[in-house]
Amino acid sequence: MALLTAADIAYLDEELASHESRYLTGINAREQSGFGRNEADWRRYREIVLAPVETDGTFLDIGCANGLLMESVAAWSAERGIKLEPFGIDISARLATLARQRLPHWRNRIFVGNALGWRPPRTFDYVRTEIVYAPPARRRDLVAHLLAHVVAPGGRLIVVSYGSSRPDGVRAETLVEELRGWDFPITRVDDTVSVAHGFIVTRAVTIAVNEGRPTGW
Secondary structure: OOOOOHHHHHHHHHHHHHHHHHHOOOOOOOHHHOOOOOHHHHHHHHHHHHOOOOOOEEEEEEOOOOOHHHHHHHHHHHHOOOOEEEEEEEOOHHHHHHHHHHOHHHHHHEEEOOOOOOOOOOOEEEEEEOHHHOOHHHHHHHHHHHHHHOEEEEEEEEEEEEOOOOOOOOOOOOHHHHHHHOOOOOOEEEEEEOOOOOOEEEEEEEEEEEOOEEOOO
16 A cells, blocks of 8 residues: 555545544444434434445444444344354444444454554455545555455455435435546445435445455456
């Protein structure tokens, strides 16, 4: 990985400060994971991450915050007869500490680091990420690094984008075009659509890995 530039560091520092300010002042587990709606909506807008999960395995949540998604995917997958062993990483040591306090039985599975260059102690069958975790100029690097060093052979990288539930808000649809523009082969696309407005609120784009390389490369 190329060294971080001053602009990269400034971006990451700003994102870290913003997330700690918002998440650590949350009054419930969802707010501490960056989600301001109710529990039913949490499941509706987050469970799509399990769409490409077809077998038992390990699941790494990049940007795990307080660990709520780790906890959720383990429970939701169990309802489907699938056993996922969740892991998490966050760039914020304070959020990782919160996750370990909430989930002491998984405390050794929660790491602190920058996913852009992190070398994990093991690889994972399913890895969830968002490209916004890297500065704009380094987002292709993030995806390439995860595919090469974090996703296990035969595994899946699940890249998620979250749009607004408001008609005038940010849209999630552009993720496919971004990944294709970087020449990553897309295996599948899954969406959660707003019932009220009909637009995509959550998009999950899967890239399959075969023998350490994305299928199709």
